[in-house]
Amino acid sequence: MKKFIAVLLLASVLSAAGCATVMGPYYLEQEEYEEGIKVMSGQLRENPDDAPSAYYVGRYYLALNKPEQALPYLQKAVRLDPASADYVFWTGVAYWAMMDFDRERAAYEKAIGLDPNHISAHLYLGHGYADRGQWAQALRQYEVVLKLDPYNPEALYNRARALRGIDRTSDEIAAWKRFLEYYPDGSMAMTATEQLNLHGDFTYRNHIIGKRNVTLRSLAFKPGTSVPDADGRASLDVLSAMMRVNRELTVNIVAYVKGNAPLAKARANAVRDYMLNGNPDVNRSRLPLSWFGTAENVQVGDKAFALDQSVNFITEVR
Structure with missing residues (x-):
């Protein structure tokens, strides 16, 4: 009961604050996406030029696996704040969910143009290249990510996959070991170990x-x-x-x-x-x-x- 009251009080404080940059993350973290849509849509009606409100409504729809409904809000956020690499990046995620892969890649490239150190954009751009079997291009993106975030698990894992794709076997083996050194648990570790073992390395x-x-x-x-x-x-x-x-x-x-x-x-x-x-x-x-x-x-x-x-x-x- 006390926890419930605390949540209500927190929600009241957030509503009183009337700030999308505070309320937006709250509904994402609590996974209260439908309530978030209701609240942030109301804010957007009151202030149609509020880019964060549009952005978070789009994020909530994406979390509900409704990319077609998410995209217009994310695009509106980009129009209102075209310098935001995050807003552009999430339009790419929406395009991916809609299987529009050319626009997805263009969005990630645009986000990187706005922020060359945008880790998620480089990572997802790498995933797109990997899905197309363009391993050399994927490798370049994963290596950029690892310069920015040396322990990024997805980049470490997929770098090894990319090295396998271009037949750099000794580097691939070293990459699997590097991933397993930091992340020896879970399904990705099981797969990494199997790939390592297939090369005769146990x-x-x-x-x-x-x-x-x-x-x-x-x-x-x-x-x-x-x-x-x-x-x-x-x-x-x-x-x-x-x-x-x-x-x-x-x-x-x-x-x-x-x-x-x-x-x-x-x-x-x-x-x-x-x-x-x-x-x-x-x-x-x-x-x-x-x-x-x-x-x-x-x-x-x-x-x-x-x-x-x-x-x-x-x-x-x-």
Whole structure:
């Protein structure tokens, strides 16, 4: 009840302020698009030359997946304030939703002309080139974005796609790794890892842990030893956390070292010891071991690979 009253009070304050630049973002953030249309349309009737009011009505219609209704308002905002790169950019988004791709691209290019550092315009222009298979042009746009925003996830991911499109394989592999270094979770990480694995690079691997798909950095060891490196220990920390949350989860640790079964056994034991040392509540029986003095055979898509040294995780939920 208190939360409801607080929202009402906030809405009253915003209405009293009568300012589209304050009220407009509020309705977007609250996802109250229809109410936003009602309020901002009223403001626009009272002040037909108010560009922000027209802009936000257009944004609300876009959020409701009604680009045909959004576009006239966005175009009006541009007419009222032609120097606004944001207003021009969002007309491009409306054109995209209406599948008018030539006008979409023209809008992004115009927005960039107004503001050469407009990240979203460069990003979406890159997406348009990628959709057309114009990978070199797409790559240029993604690299501009990354100069402005080095950790932009969409640009990092799609830069790797663009590099694949122009057959720069070594650069593509490095780009997938760069993306995964910053964003190792989620569906994009799963796809990035699969693309990396298709090149025979298993720095990261996808695993089914219980009922979840999880991307983990692969374990690496100091040569000839059972001491995992720091990046590998981070993956073990993720697994340990999942086991603490789900007490029914069992993780089978499976180690492979071609031609050296004793070392494979030592590595399996070292992995289990590390996980148990920091997790006294995890029972040893939940971390069974297997080890083999052979390579691990891995299938990725229609390709098969033999990994001379690896550690895999096979899980079950009791």
